[in-house]
Amino acid sequence: MTLAGVFGPLGQVFVFVVGSAIVLSVITVLVAFLLRGTRTNVDLVQATLTILPQVIVDGLVRGFLFATIALGYTMVYGVLEFINFAHGEIFMVGAFSGAALGTVLAASGILNSIPPLLFVLIAVIVGMVVSGTLAMTIERVAYRPLRNAPRLVPLISAIGVSLLLQDGMRLIANVTGLGFNARFPTPNFGPPLQLAQIPTADGRTIPLILDVRALIFIAAATLMLIGLNYLVNATKMGTAIRAVAQDRPTASLMGINVNQIIALTFLIGGALGGAAGVLFGVRVGTVNPYIGFLPGLKAFTAAVLGGIGNIPGAMVGGIVLGFLEAFVASYLSLLTGGAFSGASYADIVAFAILILILIFRPSGLLGEAVAQKV
Amino acid sequence: MTLLELKDVHTYYGNIHALKGISLAVEKGEIVTLIGSNGAGKSTTLRTISGLLTPRHGEILLEGQRIDHLPAHEIVARGVLQAPEGRRIFPRLTVRENLEMGAYQRRDADGIQRDMERVFTLFPRLRERINQRGGTLSGGEQQMLAIGRALMGRPRVLLLDEPSMGLAPVLVEQIFNIIREINQQGTTILLVEQNARMALSIAHRGYVLETGRITLSGEGKSLLDNPKVKAAYLGEVGH
Ligand SMILES: Nc1ncnc2c1ncn2[C@@H]1O[C@H](COP(=O)(O)OP(=O)(O)OP(=O)(O)O)[C@@H](O)[C@H]1O
Ligand SMILES: [Mg+2]
Numbered sequence: 001m002t003l004a005g006v007f008g009p010l011g012q013v014f015v016f017v018v019g020s021a022i023v024l025s026v027i028t029v030l031v032a033f034l035l036r037g038t039r040t041n042v043d044l045v046q047a048t049l050t051i052l053p054q055v056i057v058d059g060l061v062r063g064f065l066f067a068t069i070a071l072g073y074t075m076v077y078g079v080l081e082f083i084n085f086a087h088g089e090i091f092m093v094g095a096f097s098g099a100a101l102g103t104v105l106a107a108s109g110i111l112n113s114i115p116p117l118l119f120v121l122i123a124v125i126v127g128m129v130v131s132g133t134l135a136m137t138i139e140r141v142a143y144r145p146l147r148n149a150p151r152l153v154p155l156i157s158a159i160g161v162s163l164l165l166q167d168g169m170r171l172i173a174n175v176t177g178l179g180f181n182a183r184f185p186t187p188n189f190g191p192p193l194q195l196a197q198i199p200t201a202d203g204r205t206i207p208l209i210l211d212v213r214a215l216i217f218i219a220a221a222t223l224m225l226i227g228l229n230y231l232v233n234a235t236k237m238g239t240a241i242r243a244v245a246q247d248r249p250t251a252s253l254m255g256i257n258v259n260q261i262i263a264l265t266f267l268i269g270g271a272l273g274g275a276a277g278v279l280f281g282v283r284v285g286t287v288n289p290y291i292g293f294l295p296g297l298k299a300f301t302a303a304v305l306g307g308i309g310n311i312p313g314a315m316v317g318g319i320v321l322g323f324l325e326a327f328v329a330s331y332l333s334l335l336t337g338g339a340f341s342g343a344s345y346a347d348i349v350a351f352a353i354l355i356l357i358l359i360f361r362p363s364g365l366l367g368e369a370v371a372q373k374v
Numbered sequence: 375m376t377l378l379e380l381k382d383v384h385t386y387y388g389n390i391h392a393l394k395g396i397s398l399a400v401e402k403g404e405i406v407t408l409i410g411s412n413g414a415g416k417s418t419t420l421r422t423i424s425g426l427l428t429p430r431h432g433e434i435l436l437e438g439q440r441i442d443h444l445p446a447h448e449i450v451a452r453g454v455l456q457a458p459e460g461r462r463i464f465p466r467l468t469v470r471e472n473l474e475m476g477a478y479q480r481r482d483a484d485g486i487q488r489d490m491e492r493v494f495t496l497f498p499r500l501r502e503r504i505n506q507r508g509g510t511l512s513g514g515e516q517q518m519l520a521i522g523r524a525l526m527g528r529p530r531v532l533l534l535d536e537p538s539m540g541l542a543p544v545l546v547e548q549i550f551n552i553i554r555e556i557n558q559q560g561t562t563i564l565l566v567e568q569n570a571r572m573a574l575s576i577a578h579r580g581y582v583l584e585t586g587r588i589t590l591s592g593e594g595k596s597l598l599d600n601p602k603v604k605a606a607y608l609g610e611v612g613h
Pocket of ligand 2: 535
């Protein structure tokens with residue numbers, strides 16, 4: 001439980017964040033430079049550089065979204081070697097609880113008198129409590145009784161829980177009047193921040209803007225990752241989580257209540273997922289019962305990319321995937337002269353790169369040869 | 375009152391009847407050893423005491439209180455700690471963290487610190503490697519850590535499963551001396567061993583286990599002289 005034990009993994013994550021941003025930026029600018037002759041109407045290099053800061057922020061937001069969700073997958077995998085496929089729905093329920101809070105506050109007319117940051121804080125806490133409790137309950141009811149069953153059985157149970165939550169939430173949303181596409185009311189965040197004016201070749205300037213909600217997202221996610229890292233690496237409880245992950249029977253010989261630690265792992269993972277759901281909802285403005293599926297799937301991929309079971313790995317995998325998507329989504333269409341629309345090809349290209357990485361590093365970016373776990 | 379007592383304990387692995395009515399007693403302050411050949415059921419006995427396995431019949435009593443059917447962590451809370459077979463060090467926790475896990479249920483930070491000092495006095499090698507990951511220790515160092523880790527729980531009864539396994543003769547001697555020292559400092563010990571000669575020579579009493587049943591028992595010295603024990607368990611060990 002040394003300081004190095006806490007900052008070591010965070011440093012590694014930081015290196016990957018900065019590193020992947022730089023590598024992708026350099027590659028993109030290089031490609032733009034090589035392709036500059038193909039286009040006469042725009043200066044490709046200039047256009048590329050102009051939107052670069054936005055793309056990096058977008059990548060960070062996507063990356064932190066995947067990272068916070070991926071932690072839930074990886075922590076549970078670490079202690080149980082089980083993929084909790086209902087985790088995307090835990091994220092979705094978190095988003096809905098935030099939307100419900102916003103709706104109630106809006107209906108009582110006080111929403112806009114709450115400072116936006118305070119609202120986000122309260123909504124995140126609500127989302128964490130709801131999703132954390134939900135995840136713990138699911139473990140108790142749907143997974144624990146199956147702990148000694150063959151591996152496929154709890155997996156089926158997870159898929160069942162996932163469907164149940166989707167349709168259950170759909171029912172609740174309809175009955176309570178939130179609606180299938182529920183609005184996520186928030187106080188007004190004000191205009192985007194103007195960071196700088198970027199001059200272009202033809203004498204115009206383009207404002208470099210930053211959405212306040214993106215900033216909040218990045219800040220909140222960073223705080224959570226630091227907090228989790230501290231909890232896992234510098235507290236007795238965190239050491240117990242790692243001990244249970246490494247050797248369950250021996251952990252119980254140390255006097256560790258293994259069931260309690262497993263429940264705690266679901267609580268933490270669920271709470272992170274719920275917080276991510278709320279932050280996602282705040283940023284996007286609406287939620288529906290099926291929003292958990294795609295982010296869940298991508299976050300799971302991110303966890304595998306980083307090395308499943310490895311906590312800094314989940315953070316790194318999420319960030320790398322987020323950057324890949326953001327770069328492809330923003331630049332593919334620009335660089336191909338509109339032949340490919342970035343937004344629709346982002347997943348294909350990002351996942352193709354992922355598969356390549358995994359072919360060369362099957363245990364993931366941070367996974368050790370012997371799958372390093374929590 | 376007897377500190378630890380097993381009465382007609384039967385344990386199964388599915389349909390395999392591994393313990394067929396074990397009865398034994400460990401008095402306060404003793405070293406009691408359980409010897410027997412491979413597959414006799416020695417580890418099964420310790421796992422049953424620790425609550426990793428639940429006996430189908432029989433009773434396990436700690437100072438007269440039944441502890442069978444308690445979950446493992448509650449048995450630890452009552453002062454029964456085990457250094458399991460094969461050491462089972464947490465490979466990606468440091469030496470310090472492994473020791474801290476031994477003291478998991480304790481809240482007395484000062485006492486934990488003192489006990490860690492005590493472990494380092496018994497095993498100075500561990501102090502030098504305090505921030506090294508458990509999985510990177512040598513086999514002998516891991517054994518020291520496994521014993522030290524169990525001591526960190528302030529055991530009333532310490533269960534040791536083959537502490538000499540895989541160690542060089544010099545180290546075996548050293549480990550047995552330390553076991554005796556731990557006992558002289560007041561810890562009661564139930565020692566499972568393949569190395570019957572060493573175990574019987576430091577034990578106050580011993581039991582011989584054969585395919586799930588106790589077949590012989592007596593004082594350590596008298597078992598050492600017992601012809602059946604000599605033939606079956608000391609033949610290849612002694613010179
Ligand atoms: N997990 C298990 N499943 C089924 N049978 C088991 C299991 N563990 C042990 N056994 C059986 O129970 C019997 C007793 O095993 P145990 O491990 O207690 O022996 P032991 O006396 O400790 O042997 P050794 O000296 O080799 O460690 C053996 O026949 C073994 O095959
Ligand atoms: Mg054994």
